[in-house]
Amino acid sequence: MKPFAFxxxxxxxxxxxTVATEPRAVFLAxxxxxxxxxxxxxxxxxxxxxxxxxxxxxxxxxxxxxxxIGAAVTNSELAADRRVRERYPVLAQxxxxxATGQLRNLATTGGNxxxxxxCVYFQDVSTPCNKREPGSGCSAVGxxxxxxxxxxxxAALPDPTAPETCIATHPSDMAVALAVLDAQVQVxxxxxxxxxxxxxxxxxxxxxxxxxxxLEHGELxxxxxxxxLPAGARSAxxxxxxxxxxxxxxxxxxxxxxxxxxxxxxxxxxxxxxxASRAEEALRGGPVADDAVRHAMDVELTTAQPQxxxxxxxxxxxxxxxxTVVATVRDLTQETQA
Amino acid sequence: MRLTCTVNGxxxxxxxxxxxxxxxxxxxxxMGLPGSKNACEQGECGSCTVYxxxxxxxSCLVAAGQAExxxxxxxxGMATEESLHPVQQAFLDAGAVQCGFCTPGLLVAxxxxxxxxxxAGAPPEDAEIRxxxxxxxxxxxxxxxxxxxxxxxxxxxAAR
Ligand SMILES: Cc1cc2nc3c(=O)[nH]c(=O)nc-3n(C[C@H](O)[C@H](O)[C@H](O)COP(=O)(O)OP(=O)(O)OC[C@H]3O[C@@H](n4cnc5c(N)ncnc54)[C@H](O)[C@@H]3O)c2cc1C
Ligand code: SF4
Ligand code: FES
Ligand code: FES
Numbered sequence: 100m101k102p103f104a105f106x107x108x109x110x111x112x113x114x115x116x117t118v119a120t121e122p123r124a125v126f127l128a129x130x131x132x133x134x135x136x137x138x139x140x141x142x143x144x145x146x147x148x149x150x151x152x153x154x155x156x157x158x159x160x161x162x163x164x165x166x167x168i169g170a171a172v173t174n175s176e177l178a179a180d181r182r183v184r185e186r187y188p189v190l191a192q193x194x195x196x197x198a199t200g201q202l203r204n205l206a207t208t209g210g211n212x213x214x215x216x217x218c219v220y221f222q223d224v225s226t227p228c229n230k231r232e233p234g235s236g237c238s239a240v241g242x243x244x245x246x247x248x249x250x251x252x253x254a255a256l257p258d259p260t261a262p263e264t265c266i267a268t269h270p271s272d273m274a275v276a277l278a279v280l281d282a283q284v285q286v287x288x289x290x291x292x293x294x295x296x297x298x299x300x301x302x303x304x305x306x307x308x309x310x311x312x313x314l315e316h317g318e319l320x321x322x323x324x325x326x327x328l329p330a331g332a333r334s335a336x337x338x339x340x341x342x343x344x345x346x347x348x349x350x351x352x353x354x355x356x357x358x359x360x361x362x363x364x365x366x367x368x369x370x371x372x373x374x375a376s377r378a379e380e381a382l383r384g385g386p387v388a389d390d391a392v393r394h395a396m397d398v399e400l401t402t403a404q405p406q407x408x409x410x411x412x413x414x415x416x417x418x419x420x421x422x423t424v425v426a427t428v429r430d431l432t433q434e435t436q437a
Numbered sequence: 438m439r440l441t442c443t444v445n446g447x448x449x450x451x452x453x454x455x456x457x458x459x460x461x462x463x464x465x466x467x468m469g470l471p472g473s474k475n476a477c478e479q480g481e482c483g484s485c486t487v488y489x490x491x492x493x494x495x496s497c498l499v500a501a502g503q504a505e506x507x508x509x510x511x512x513x514g515m516a517t518e519e520s521l522h523p524v525q526q527a528f529l530d531a532g533a534v535q536c537g538f539c540t541p542g543l544l545v546a547x548x549x550x551x552x553x554x555x556x557a558g559a560p561p562e563d564a565e566i567r568x569x570x571x572x573x574x575x576x577x578x579x580x581x582x583x584x585x586x587x588x589x590x591x592x593x594x595a596a597r
Contacts, residue, residue, distance in 0.1 A: 345572060
């Protein structure tokens, strides 16, 4: 492992100032992603700044009837909270569908949405990867694309040598639930505090695949807020994977159904948690029978670009994500009628 | 750094620890506690599972700098002078140990699962056991004997 210095600042403001003044500094929270990447050589910082104790570890009720989750709350604690289980089942289910007990006990609210892609080439420092080493190219194009994107990519067959090419997906389950819940991210940075709508936190590769989010260097997530859902809302998370437990999503769906309104976010399909707003729009005010949902997903997926690759590529995701959405919405609406 | 923490109930101090090395490394190489095993070093296999402030974690992914001031429990802390811990005895009796590499992590994870289930009023069911131990990989047993061992441990711990 490349040597680095380690700092344990006294509070969040000092942590932000410390990282802001050192270009090659990173925050460390639960460590389940960063410590792994330090060992693999995927992350090569000069300074690691421990923030695990510096943000709140409480879940508090907010004035509008929602919840504020401190960034240090662990994924296990969040999934076990009675208010989360009762009011935001989609979030509790997404958390419990991710990783294992030993990892969820370490993983934090701030760290989980900021985990990096599981693209195998990103994690293998011997292969070109624009995200890890800007300008080196993308090894995934035409390679092992089973876990890669079908939405938000630059072209049907992107140029593997172009510096902007990246077809990676965002791996977090929790983030898909936060996207459907219209969560708000509280951030403390060198220039002060700001609030970022969760849907705008993650970005598409655009012309710089090395950046996963809109956070500036030194910006620390301090809390994530959940607005209240309408009375009677129902929500669920459904994850499809290669084995029953302990695997990343091939595709996943977070859904909220309330007063005839359907909200959908998709995982495993894009560089960011994908809010399916075109499908939501197509369903607005109409019936939510299977056919309508299938049609809405056709609309959503008109721009989908399946990636060729070994073992047939990832075109299977198009029917798979549609069927998963149909089944999830059906379960939720049938429960509502029952 | 000088690392100060509590391990299996007794206060420990170790000098010349690099904050960036893993807690697993500190336990095995600096504290003479090789019970927790080092297999994947990536959070995948669970053989390094220890208690950290009362909850099981993969110690291979905990930076030593983050262990400062905390309470750690390892497999070495389970048995007493007189007898094995009921979870250890159950693994032996059920024949759930072959090469034994996965065993220390499984013992800690099982102890946590059974303790939590019994506190909530019922021994864990099959599906629950499978899900709770999904992060502990075993290449030898095929898991059936491990399931038997967990159920046996739960039975015995409930009777205590
Ligand atoms: C074997 C394995 C299987 C897994 N399976 C799944 C799965 O199925 N689904 C899933 O969703 N996840 C899975 N994970 C990933 C796991 O959920 C993440 O590693 C974890 O949530 C990251 O949180 P952390 O607190 O440990 O972050 P860290 O590793 O501490 O940090 C992650 C990143 O976030 C940054 N960061 C951390 N906190 C903050 C903050 N407050 N503000 C700003 N930046 C911050 C760090 O600098 C770093 O870049 C798996 C991980 C492993 C090892
Ligand atoms: S898909 Fe993205 S992360 Fe994977 S190799 Fe290409 S550039 Fe790197
Ligand atoms: S050695 Fe830690 S999980 Fe495998
Ligand atoms: S007994 Fe050998 S790995 Fe489990």
